[in-house]
Structure formats: structure tokens, C-alpha cells
Amino acid sequence: MNPETEYREGLEQLASNYKEILSLLGEDPTREGLEKTPMRVAKAMQVLTRGYNMDAHKVLTDALFKEDYSQMVIVKDIDFFSLCEHHMLPFYGKVHVAYIPNGYITGLSKIARVVDIFSHRLQVQERMTLQIKECIEQTLKPLGVMVVVEAKHMCMQMRGVEKQNSITTTSDFCGAFNQAKTRQEFMNLIHQ
Numbered sequence: 001m002n003p004e005t006e007y008r009e010g011l012e013q014l015a016s017n018y019k020e021i022l023s024l025l026g027e028d029p030t031r032e033g034l035e036k037t038p039m040r041v042a043k044a045m046q047v048l049t050r051g052y053n054m055d056a057h058k059v060l061t062d063a064l065f066k067e068d069y070s071q072m073v074i075v076k077d078i079d080f081f082s083l084c085e086h087h088m089l090p091f092y093g094k095v096h097v098a099y100i101p102n103g104y105i106t107g108l109s110k111i112a113r114v115v116d117i118f119s120h121r122l123q124v125q126e127r128m129t130l131q132i133k134e135c136i137e138q139t140l141k142p143l144g145v146m147v148v149v150e151a152k153h154m155c156m157q158m159r160g161v162e163k164q165n166s167i168t169t170t171s172d173f174c175g176a177f178n179q180a181k182t183r184q185e186f187m188n189l190i191h192q
């Protein structure tokens with residue numbers, strides 16, 4: 001079975017707790033439209049948090065290729081969807097990654113896979129940014145890596161805390177990206 005569609009232990013219990021939650025919210029969980037909702041939500045939440053069971057480091061170490069290329073490698077506009085750990089509401093947007101290889105590169109799709117794994121957990125945008133950067137730093141051991149995340153937070157927008165459509169940007173970097181010139185080169189490339 002595909003591990004991505006396999007549901008984890010505790011699914012029944014999760015569904016039964018969601019049934020309770022529906023009642024506590026003032027709903028009638030036995031009415032027709034809601035009958036299957038607790039199980040649907042339980043399955044959806046397991047999918048949205050499937051990253052807990054996955055090893056992002058292994059994704060990269062399994063796909064390292066020796067290569068002398070030492071210019072900046074950029075993977076931009078990686079779509080992601082995550083859940084904020086404070087409200088369990090979605091935040092979503094784009095991740096841009098750049099690294100400068102030091103003898104090893106990885107498949108571009110593997111970088112997207114790493115983003116997928118860290119975003120499918122309860123998160124804060126700052127930590128997700130750091131985790132993606134550290135994962136690439138520790139496995140590829142590049143001369144530098146930089147990660148920029150641009151996201152909209154539904155917990156802010158739906159509750160009216162923040163102006164609609166405002167975007168939160170976070171970034172983290174190391175190595176060669178400590179130089180403002182190198183960061184600027186990356187920022188120019190992602191927004192062109």
C-alpha cells in the first residue's frame with residue numbers, strides 16, 4: 001500500500017473525538033449531512049499531518065549526486081499547505097530554496113518533497129523555514145543555503161486579525177548567503 005494514503009493508528013478514536021467536537025460546537029452529529037463527517041475529518045487530518053511519519057533527511061541522503069557544479073541552484077515557487085499550531089487553521093503559500101553545491105546536488109523534486117514533509121505537520125512559519133534550511137544544510141553540506149517562505153495565514157484572515165491578503169515572509173540562510181550580495185541575487189531571481 002502507498003504509505004501516503006495509508007491511515008495511521010488511532011483513526012477510529014480520532015473520528016469519535018470529532019463527533020464529540022461537533023456536539024460541543026452545537027451541532028447534531030447524527031443528522032444526515034454530518035453522519036460521515038467525523039471520519040472524513042479524521043482522515044483529512046491524518047493526511048495533513050502525515051509529515052510526522054516521514055524522514056525528510058532520508059529523502060535527500062537517498063538522492064545525493066556527486067557533481068562539480070558550484071553555481072547557485074534555485075527551486076522557486078514550491079506550493080505548500082500547512083496548519084498553524086496555534087489554531088490548527090491553514091497557512092499556505094510558496095517556498096523558494098537556493099543552495100550552492102559543495103560537491104553534491106540533489107533532485108529538484110526532492111527539495112519539494114522536503115517542503116511537503118515539513119509542511120504536513122502542525123507548524124509555525126518561522127520553524128518550518130528553519131527546518132527546511134537545516135535539512136538541506138545537514139544533508140547536502142552545501143557552501144550555503146537560503147530558504148524564503150511567503151504565506152497567507154487563515155487564522156489571521158478569517159478572524160479579522162490582519163488585513164485580507166497580507167503576506168508573511170520569513171527567511172533563513174547560512175554560509176555564502178551571509179553575504180548581502182548573494183542574498184540579493186537570490187531575491188532578484190525569485191521575484192523576476
Ligand SMILES: [Zn+2]
Pocket residue numbers: 084085086087088089153155156
Ligand atoms: Zn494561527
